[in-house]
Amino acid sequence: MFPSSSATQIPSAKTMISAAASAAATIVLFRSLVKEYLPYEFQSYIFYKLKTMINSFSSEFTLVIEEYDNLNHNNLFKAAELYLEPIIPPDAKKLKISLTKKESKFSFSLDRNQEIVDTFNGVTLKWKFISKQVPIKYIPSPDNFNSMPKSEDKFFELSFHKKHRDMVIDVYLKHVIKKSKEMKEEKKSLKLFTLTPDRMSGRRGGVWQSVNLHHPATFDTLAMDMEGKRVIMEDLERFVKRREFYRRVGKAWKRGY
Template sequence: MTMELLLDWKSIGSLLATFMFVRTAIHDFLPPEVYQALKRLFLKVFAALKPKISIIIEEFDNSYNNDLFDAVQTYIGSKCFSSAQVLKLSKSKNSKSLSYTMETNQNFEEVFEGFKVNWKFHTVEKKTNSMGYTRSHENRYFELSFHGKYKEIIHSSYIPHITEVAEKIKFKNRERKLYTNRSADEDGRLWSSVPFSHPSTFDTVAMNPIRKREIQDDLIKFVNRREFYSRVGRAWKRGYLLYGPPGTGKTSLIAAIANFLEFDIYDLELTAVTSNSQLRKLLISTSSKSVVVVEDIDCSLDLSDRKKEDINGDDHHDQHEKGRKRKHGNYSGGSYGSIVSLSGVLNFVDGLWSSCGGERLMIFTTNHKEKLDQALLRPGRMDKHINLSYCEISAFKILMNNYLNIQKHPLMNDIEELLGVVKMTPADIGEIFMSCEEDANMGMVKMVEEMRIRLRPAQESADINGELSKEDDQVAEEKAEDLKNEREDSVAAELVDSVE
């Protein structure tokens, strides 16, 4: 027995010595090119001997939905149309588009980073025992097969790629929502929603094209800078302030921004918020990829500039009285029972709670920017201020194309001249065009007539102001002459007194 063991060890030793000799000889005597070619050949032979690996992704994991199964189903559904023989077609309630899924035992093959992966969809009947009863249910799962040498790439790159693509597909196909906060929270939900289907886009918004392009570029930069915001230590959000006279298109621009980004909208009614803590709850219950909107913020709460109030002489008693009235709902800037303060709004926009979630746009609108406190207007809270003023010729051409479906007209020179002196909002122009949708020429004629009608009072006012100005000049000259005479009489009297 001992002799046999010794012989075995001697055989192993001889084999190792022979292997080392051959290896040294190959390394020393063969050219490097031949050596590398043989090395690659051996690697391929050993790799070919490795078995394929399969990963099973079931629909349920311990009775809970497997999110990865849903992601794979979405991912393959977007790619299997051209390769699978039998497909299922469906459309979910909250989806905008059709979706395809593979039928049982169908295959789908694709190439990822230069190597092939194979997918199969299986359905088997599974039986479970519970309380002495045997129940059967359908167990659905995907089987992913690939060569063993790509195991690390599958884990680190391919699976994350599937989940990322699936999230983008779901985001594109979802039905977008318009949310509003509830004044009374009967069923525990802070927001109620309806489908968002506003037709406004950047093509239809009546704005200067250069300004529109600037806003679009800013939005694109914002959504693509997740890593930048994380690197500089800022919450992934951006604040817009839209200000200008009523009817200049602030609401239409908000809808266009939401449609451009494909975000949901949360329309926050501050007068329905009873406290700062409820305001925080509303904020953290909003989703990422959303636009939080507060319209006419100067009318919802008293957010006036504290510095101006100090200059105007508001004493401590006046400030205390405003706070008391707001607390009891008797102040015009707030609703009954609302005690939301300026501090609460500032924390809502830029406090610690504002960092919850991500990729969120906050838009405030006002007709009177000068009334708002400077603390609310600073960068970090209102990063971009957009002035929406009266209509100019470039915006008028967009409205003319939207309503009348024309790009040119003989009256355009008159329109351009009148727009320089008459203040008309896009809402004013749109209302006139709506009554002449079927007759573009009549619409342009009515527009010129309306502008000239509005021009007359402005000219009369200017004439009156000019006459008053002339009268004021005459009065001033008379007063100056009287003062001059009084001074001369006074000097003369002093001279007489000195002579006497």
């Protein structure tokens, strides 16, 4: 019996492997020639065009969330760090851990090139943390009086199906910000603030210094007329619930007795 014509048209595994190896070798050779003989600017242009062409056939869309917007801190970057911490999978192989001077809880975050997959309203979203070394540049410090050296660019890549673009921008990122604020409140320690000696003497430096407030006193241990104590506690509870009202009418959210 002779093999059918359809069977003779199927390439063997050996032929397919050989063709794939040949294509890979051609790509490697092409990249080597480009890097060796073409100027860096032209190389970047070629690879950018190739990446753009490949991405045009992809259904994936990516948002880049950088640590800084020009010289200003990007609040969305910090929100992403806080949001991702509680959804880090338990089987993660490598994480960064820190304990700041004035906090009492450990903080966990993704290490370079690590990924987390999140699901929101049935949509799968992939977060990737990227950090690249760059020439040192100086950025304003939080106190706005000094500058700090910066030698790496940090950013998150948030990838998802492009059909969900509007939902991610209009709904999901607002969800990230809301959850990050809740995380920040949970981590926050009660502090007492005073002016720094530098500022009190007229020298430049940080405006405030703080210490964590660890005091055992509560309303239960406060020696005070019971009726007066009840009035103050009710007033404080009402005040705490009206933070949004103070913001809306433009008043400072503070209370003194």
